Amino acid sequence: MIFLISEKAHGQALDLVVQRGHLFPVEKLCFHENNKFLASKDARQNIIIWDFMLGKEIVRFKDTSNVVAMDFLAFKDVLVTFNESGFIKYYDIESGDMLYRIPFNAEVKKIIHFNNNVLMMGDGLYLVDFESEEITKLTPHNFEDIKFSYSNYKFVGYTLNSEVIELDTLMEETKRGFLSSVDYSKLFQKNKQFSPADKVRADLVEMDAKNQTFFYLEDKFLKQTELFTGINKLKKNLHVEPNCMAVDDQGNYLVMGSKDGHTFLYNLKESYMMESKTHLGTVNDIEFSRDGRYFASVSDDYSVIVWSTIDGKLIHDLKSKALPVYGLDFKEESKTLFMAQDQGMVTVIDLKSKIDLPEKYHQTDHVGVVSDIKVAGSKYFTSGLDNTIVSYDIKTHQKLDETKLDKKNESVAETKSYGDEFIYSIQPSFDQSKLMVFYGTYKDDNIVQKLKVVSTADLNNVVKDQEVTSIEVPEEFMFPGSEYYYLPSFNYGSWGTKNYVGWISKKEFIVSSENTFALYEVKNGEVFEKEPMVQLLDEVTAVVKPNASQFFFSMGKALYSMKDYKEENVREINSHQDVITDLISSNDFLFTSSIDGTVKIWDKQIEELIATIVPFVDNSMLIFTPDKYYLSINGAHQHVGYKMGSEFVPFENYDLKYNRPDIVLKRLGLSEEATIHMLEKSYEKRLRKFGFTKDQITNTFYIPTVKIENKDAIPLISDKSNLDLDLKIEDENMNLDRLNVWVNGVPYFGMNGFDLKANKSKKASKKLNIGLSKGKNVIEVSAINVSGGESIKRKIEIFSNQDVGERSLYLITIGVQKFQDPSFNLNYSVKDATNIHDYFIGVNFDHSYDFKLLNEDFNLTKLEELKTVLKGSKPQDQVVLFIATHGLIDADFEYYFATSITNFNKPSEGGIHKSVLDNLLDSIPARNKLVLFDACHSGEIDKEDVVMAGQVEKDENVTFRAAGKTIKYGDINVQKVAELEELLFEDFRKGNGSTIMTSSSGVEFSMESEEWNNGLFTYALIDALRTSVNKEDVENLFENVFQKVQDLSKGNQTPTMRSFNKNATYFIK
Incomplete structure (x- = not known):
């Protein structure tokens, strides 16, 4: 996720958000009380908060220790987590900050929100007060799992020794039994005592708190048994073994996720099961929303999927949309930008294409991280941590050649998960006939660096293969006329970055290593430090020297400039949202890449950001300026939006103001005037079509709010043919223009909506009685003010069982x-x-x-x-x-x-x-x-x-x-x-x-x-x-x-x- 410069809407910061999703196996998830948010946590402890109804990433947090439990507070936009280091953390979604960090000296297995406090389930039940941060132990029971039933306001849980205990809200024990699949009454009739042999032996147990039953697996059979009697209610044969399961709070549905990516939705009332094979890896967690309308599943395939309980259909597939960029190159003549990314992705962008819009090409021949990309003549070459090199034709983008350095080495999918060898950098010779390949072997936390030289005409033709030092590099890879070359080394402190080496002239080169860089020169066959080494506070990931007096270097997330090699002249220009991985220079621009999934273009003369490029995995692309004007190609706007407080606002709500490809292309300076003029005229036409003028589209661009007042009273399933909606519309600053209502995608009031403009008011209310279609009904509501600002859409779903009659x-x-x-x-x-x-x-x-x-x-x-x-x-x-x-x-x-x-x-x-x-x-x-x-x-x-x-x-x-x-x-x-x-x-x-x-x-x-x-x-x-x-x-x-x-x-x-x-x-x- 990337945040840019903020504007104000409704008096709150308006930040641009790019959808990145997870890049590692997703392990846990939880729903907010009223379906406002969904939280998911991956194996690298990245926690993403999603706008649940829209299926959009709002904000992300990162922990330094494994997060074992999480839940939302009921009436605040706050996520509570517990990690293995023993800390309870409170994250504020609106501000994006961590509010509290409370030490807790006990193992926690589960967090349960209880109003605006939380219960921590460990060696007992503990109450953590949100306001005072006080922790109170309520009961000594060491539960393996516990659930709260909203129908009878009772807790029910089972312990390690299979005791089943019911507690009221005062933590008084009201019932006790055993987790058993044997009917208790039959045991007692035979005067037989309960023994450990009678206990349920299953790794996967799920309780239904409302109906006081539990589900478990035994010999590939799904079984349901009453908690306090041991009476069996269900026995169903399964053809796969579930890895996780959940029951909704009403006890109507059971969902399961399997190791082969299947999800199962079992209707317990009507005894039928729906199956879906959507995930590509093990389903690690699956949970219902509090109202039971939805369930979500997360998987090793990095995805989060949201489903409708009503019909089992997929609603959102929340996969990664933007990938980290690890390497860059640029071809000056054609203004072509080359990017090496994650998940095997290579992106090439022609910034001056035949239709005068940036044109984008994708390659996917690597597995995992693509570590570097270099242009050599009529070809470009890519290397990966999968130990593979691939070459492509620079005009047609067709794959020409491919080789794997170590044929026995397994392909890899993650940065640190490689085999015996991995390639971290490549460099063509100056005559472009050979390719120098820097690779390493990871042994005992150390990297042994090696060098291969291969022919660019035949990648399988290995010219040289040896361990090297700084002066053993072949002559054709030296700066022309020089006798020396400094070997770049792989930086395994910050994975995906490389220590930098760059020749400035025949006698001068620059080297960065960890948090330093230095300028060297060659005199009489010896290397001397030309200027004192520059010591910095963070890792230097790249350095360039475009002219005699100017340096640019990246340190951590930020880009810096330095004049005349003087530390007092160091200036931070701007930054990415994650570590900068590469920095290159062209005649007019600087380019930086980052793990945040973006490439930034900088004016190196005035040292200012011109634009940011985000290439998405679906072949769409977004280019935006620091003041938020954007160019969206192939629907890239679907992967971006604005964070307003704790809400996600889709791009189209502000599209009339910021969708300005004419401005973006003019800033880049690479397009014809005729194209820019035509796009400017097109923008003016779009304003007129929607009934607005440029004067109305101001910097104070407010949007209304719409509230469905009776939302909580709307049932999941209805036997009625109509639905009452009670709407409240308000805008703090502008008069209202119209109300839009859609039922299953059809405008209820027609294309022009319901007129509110005649009222000349900032407030309105409307009661509707909407006819329902048989089956699922998706109802959406929005309002537009007189400046063209559209509210966030509010959506509800209701399933109608009505007999609609003849069709x-x-x-x-x-x-x-x-x-x-x-x-x-x-x-x-x-x-x-x-x-x-x-x-x-x-x-x-x-x-x-x-x-x-x-x-x-x-x-x-x-x-x-x-x-x-x-x-x-x-x-x-x-x-x-x-x-x-x-x-x-x-x-x-x-x-x-x-x-x-x-x-x-x-x-x-x-x-x-x-x-x-x-x-x-x-x-x-x-x-x-x-x-x-x-x-x-x-x-x-x-x-x-x-x-x-x-x-x-x-x-x-x-x-x-x-x-x-x-x-x-x-x-x-x-x-x-x-x-x-x-x-x-x-x-x-x-x-x-x-x-x-x-x-x-x-x-x-x-x-x-x-x-x-x-x-x-x-x-x-x-x-x-x-x-x-x-x-x-x-x-x-x-x-x-x-x-x-x-x-x-x-x-x-x-x-x-x-x-x-x-x-x-x-x-x-």
């Missing part, structure tokens, strides 16, 4: 192929509409209402009549809208669907504007809406500053469903404009909740041909519908359509999924 299909198929100007006639549009109609009319619904609008029937009057019909639909109903005709763009870059009377020279005359069809499906009861467009330019397009130029070139066997022109923006092709828009910007106008598939992107043309006897998109769609296995899997359907269209069009037509409602339920088969 209907509303099928609308539109096809136009005859036009007033016959030169624009199409051949298959009507057939396309008919084929889609015939397919969907055969899907099994209770009722089907079909509407064919063919040729002249496609008009505004018919659409208005349809709107009236659709308003009579029900939430459980499904609407399918299909349209096949010409797609037209006018001189103002507005999009129209062609009717039979459209003037193709002026599409607004007789054409149907795209917004008409958007509004057709808006504000109707039906929540399952599927839209299919087989027309040109049907993807997202932009309208301003575009001119029409040039004719479409047609194949004699293919007809294009578009009229007239290709499009250019000045000297920039519109495809480039569309690519930039798609890469960088979110759609601020909330959709109507439909899933929309389009036949082509916003700048392509859709095809029809006699070969397919249909439009290409429709042909592929019908084929995919007929061969689809899962009748509800729309994502898989689109993937099949996409691949077929790409193959048949030879890449010239690209279907798009403009929007996807993951909460809708579609029947397509």
Whole structure:
């Protein structure tokens, strides 16, 4: 997680947070009382606090000793932990600080929150008072485990000798028994005394405090037994051995995690089990939320997964998004940045790519830490602690060669977990024909350093292999004209960093070692210390000397400069959030990398930070400036947000202010002016679309708050068909503009929300009665103020068992192929509409209402009549809208669907504007809406500053469903404009909740041909519908359509999924 310079919102610090996740096996987790937070702890004692509902990292803490227990306080944003060194620690989530550290001289096995105090379970039960820090021993019982039942306010626990004890809140014993699988009454009838042989012998025991039973494993059988009677309640055969299990507080569900990554959800009331294989390693811990709505599991695969108890479906998969960066290189001519990262990742970023946006490439040929990366001619080389070297082509990024130095050495996945040998640094010779490989062997806490020299043309060709000293380095690796080379050594005090060596001239070089660095020169064949050694307070990880009087060096987390080699001229410039691992210099910039997962770009002339790059594992990338302006490529904004107090605020809540790629690219100074100007104009357009001006987007950018007042009264499962919501909306500084409510991704008040602006008030309240769909209902609420600031979304989930009655299909198929100007006639549009109609009319619904609008029937009057019909639909109903005709763009870059009377020279005359069809499906009861467009330019397009130029070139066997022109923006092709828009910007106008598939992107043309006897998109769609296995899997359907269209069009037509409602339920088969 990375924090940047703070702003204020609601009077609190607003810090940027980058999602890093865990990079080591995750061992423990716990839920906050009201599902506000989730905490997870890994093997390196990193504790991450997650915003539970959003699934986002808020803050992280690190302990120096193994954390054995943790829990949240009930009514404060505080996490309490206990470590093996004997300290209780209180961490404040809002400030990110440790509040208290209290010594505790007893073993602690478990922490249980009790209001704002905690109970420590050790050789007795101890009460720790939050305010006074006093510790009171309440009972001497040495429990192995204890639980509290909120239904009867009793504690129940069992001891090492299998005694079962019930205690009230005054710690008075109210019941006692034995943890046994033998019926007590039968023992007593035979006058047999209870003996150790009757005790349960199991490593895994889980208690149900409410129902006073316990679960355990015996000979691969899951058993449930009453705590105080020994009566067996359940015996179930399991095909795997669980490693952990938990029971929810209501005693309705049991969850288990296994060593092979399986999770099991067992409904105890209805006696059925759901199984999932999502983790890739052992499940180490699994826990329910306090209300039983959710459970979470953590694993050796570094992941934290959150599940819905209602249906067993995955909600959040919280894996690492940003990885440590251990090595850097830069190619000046192409402005290409090379990064060596963790988990085998290599990232290459072209900072001046062909579309004038940074372009990113990934390599994943190493296992574990990639220790170094170097450019040599037309290749770049990587080394890893897995003892492997790989080479790549610098232009195509194709892997060229690979070698493993020690063929017997096992691959490794962690920094300190390597075999006999590991490579920590590589360096090409000055003629680039050879590669010097520095490697070592870890023996008895010491590293024996060695050198191999291999050919860059053939990595398996070993030229030299020996232990070396500082003057035994081959001549071709010396600075040209020099006789000496100083060998870099691996620093195993701070893993992943290397002592630094750099030649400045033929007679001068600089060396850093631990907390010192020094400048040396060569005179008459001998090495002399040119200047006194500089002594510093922390480890120096890298040094560069870009000119005669200026040094830059990294020490710990910070970057420093030093003028004229004088200690009094040392100045801290800025810092990372973790240790800096590498520092390199180019003509204009300095680059630093860090374990915090970022690379920072610095102006070395004025010694200031220009921008920070965060490459994410999903091929997205974020570049942001110190004042928070950002450029987000491929959805990188999903991995970042703001910490406001103890809450996570998604990026899009401030996107109108900070999503400024034009500013970022201008600061970097590597892009064309035309690109920057176009992006600036795009930003202004987005403001106008959302109804704001630049003057309204100020530095005091406040957001409202929304509270669901009756949230605690909403049940997990309901038999009712409606849900009452009591909402309170407030903004401390700005008047309110609108209220947004979504039910399963569909806007309850329509795309524009419920108007609050007319009230001219900072406060509002609203009571709603929302109709529920059968099954899971996801309800989200947010508010927007008059400055465009959107509140944090509040979300609840409720499962409805209601009998919703009959389910209907509303099928609308539109096809136009005859036009007033016959030169624009199409051949298959009507057939396309008919084929889609015939397919969907055969899907099994209770009722089907079909509407064919063919040729002249496609008009505004018919659409208005349809709107009236659709308003009579029900939430459980499904609407399918299909349209096949010409797609037209006018001189103002507005999009129209062609009717039979459209003037193709002026599409607004007789054409149907795209917004008409958007509004057709808006504000109707039906929540399952599927839209299919087989027309040109049907993807997202932009309208301003575009001119029409040039004719479409047609194949004699293919007809294009578009009229007239290709499009250019000045000297920039519109495809480039569309690519930039798609890469960088979110759609601020909330959709109507439909899933929309389009036949082509916003700048392509859709095809029809006699070969397919249909439009290409429709042909592929019908084929995919007929061969689809899962009748509800729309994502898989689109993937099949996409691949077929790409193959048949030879890449010239690209279907798009403009929007996807993951909460809708579609029947397509």
